Amino acid sequence: MRKSYIILIVFAFLLSSAFAKNTFAGEGLFNNKRFSDHTYIGPFNISNSKTKQAKSKLASDFSELQSMLEVNLIYQDIQFSLPPESIKFDIDMTLANANSGEDNPIFTTVSRGGLKTVLNQELPRIQFPKEAIDSIADGIEKELQTGIMPKNVHITDYIGKNVIPDEAVASSEYSIDGISSALTKAIHTLDNSVVQPFESFSMMELLTSPEIGPLSDEEMTLLSSILYSAVLQTNFQIDERNISTVVSPNFQPGFEAAMNQSLGLDFQFTNPNKTEFTIRAAWSAGAIHLSIEGLPFYYIYEPSMTNIESFKPRTIRQYSSFVHDGQVVVSQEGEEGMEAIVKRKMSVDGQIVETEDISEDFYAPIHRIEIYPLSSGNSSEPHITDSDESDLSQNGETATESGNGSSVRGEMDSGYSHDTHNSNNFENVDKKTNVEWNEGKIIYDKSGLPISGK
Template structure:
């Protein structure tokens, strides 16, 4: 009887244990099924495809992918005209949060965390002239985290997108001008305050056309373009088109002329390569046109200067006319000196020159001086020997050669001249013989 009671008790305890274990297992399985995610088709995390995978498999995959992403880390931080690399150690990619925030059938961002302390060190060292507030640092860190969500490398992040900086005058220049016409005044007024947006290209012709300025002479447009050109050279803006004339414009400085000719299609065009916008200011007063550019400060300083200026004397061309009295010389054209000017620009950082670059080499050809001489020589002159060093005819030359005991080469077979001494004549850029 005692054995039977023990057996019944054992059976009851065993049954209860099995029932309890069964319910516990079912509950745990149900909880696991509820908490685990199944990702369907077209599900991505950054560039990584996690379609048709369960949560645990996704975590294992992303852990490996994030290690590769950290190894191939290539992120640049750009502030206006300076770009520096962001060290990978400043950034952490979070697998758990990424999976937790991911939704099936969608493109999901990678969850990245940027160390504000590390970012502060990088920005302070690399952009020492810029003061970053704590709010700016936090805003920039958040912006970097957002852009890292794509997982695409290499990546360039413009920190000016995530912080406000005080705008200052970047560059200025001026040029003397005579009394401007009404059309030029209207053009100057329209230009004043023009915004040059990020990566935008400015064309002087297009601006005049779009604003219905009217007709402005090429001479006045050249003056305006020249002062704009001198201003642009003090920035990192890109000069897309700039021309010079056959002779230097009267009011332009050598090396800083920007000739404009609507008929020939000679335009003035430049581009803003920065992510931020700038304002162009132009004013005319007291016989001077002043242009300037304002915007977020550039870290480099740009200083254009004339590196070399060389002039060339014009050669003299002698012509003969029956209208010039014997013994006299008439100057038909005084000619003009030629010029070659080289413009360089230093790019400096915190007072130290980083590079000295060549900007342009402008050449203006000389115009020859033209003298008119009489057709007949003074009867007192010895045939073939002109007091002014010119020769009237080949007969005079032959006669002079005979008088000096020299054989004339005229009418001689060219083959007979071979072997005789030949002097190579060299000319300078002005067309004059180099002795």
């Protein structure tokens, strides 16, 4: 019995000696490993150096990289930093997996506890389970392998669909008793439309598809304006949006998105987020219902009309031999003009963080035109009852003779429209006077009177 025990002790000693010998041999082999030309660890060159030299060099390189470490975590519309102390570089693991003559990754370790603390502080309304924390940490470690700073990491790339459920981030509704079959098809086609990350969405492209059928400009404007009202409740960027020449009775000023097929006027917007959104649309209970669904935003977006100013129409008197004495013919009823300014507030927990200018919509007034009889004491030139007549006589023409001179027409071109692009830019509109400057056209001030002509 004692002899067997001694044999077991001797065998265990020989086995441990052999293991130690092989271990030291492996370490020696590892330390003597030489890296050939074009061997990189991230951006760091360790070519033509042995393992010990490479380790010393990487210790210095990683120390410098740690000092300039900048990792920005992005969730939808918010960005925040991950503290550098939450990230550690593993030199031994990096060198052990490095292949000579190749570009090799940097191995890092992200503290799960540190990451969880940051996420709970910055996104308190979202509960991240352990699996999501591990997945996000793995994603950060993977993206840090290049060693290039700064590094922006979209955490939504590394969390599952069920971690943060989709919800309606915006909604809009328009009451209407009945709609055409073409508009019904358009609503059905718009329903379940997906706006991909960083994708631009065009209403003209969708509404002119063959399966919908012909839609009138009014129907296209209706659907686009409902969608526009919802888009303003998100952080989506407005690429193209237009208004009509006169105030629409169907929409609140500032919230119209006019469409015109012959002029190619479209409504376009872009999703600036890393996640997709789905448009839901339906007509039921005497109303068109529309919503945008996706991962919730951090901020709340609220559009509002901050200022509205009206411009009264003026009365233009014209004289004609076709009008009998004592008679006044109203050839055009007047209509007020309007300017509406829309802004979008971005807030969190009831506190306004930023206010964004969206649009300044201007509708020129339509002037009232009255035609009086032409008598020996009256001039054939039109008369403006409540404005400086010199503006017309010096800068623009409003009356033209026709036929043999027995009839005079003085109608003014009251049509006015502009396109609003990129939230607050006007096409063919002067920023100081908000007047149209297209070559060959009369230029009007905000009251609708001409200030110059060609």
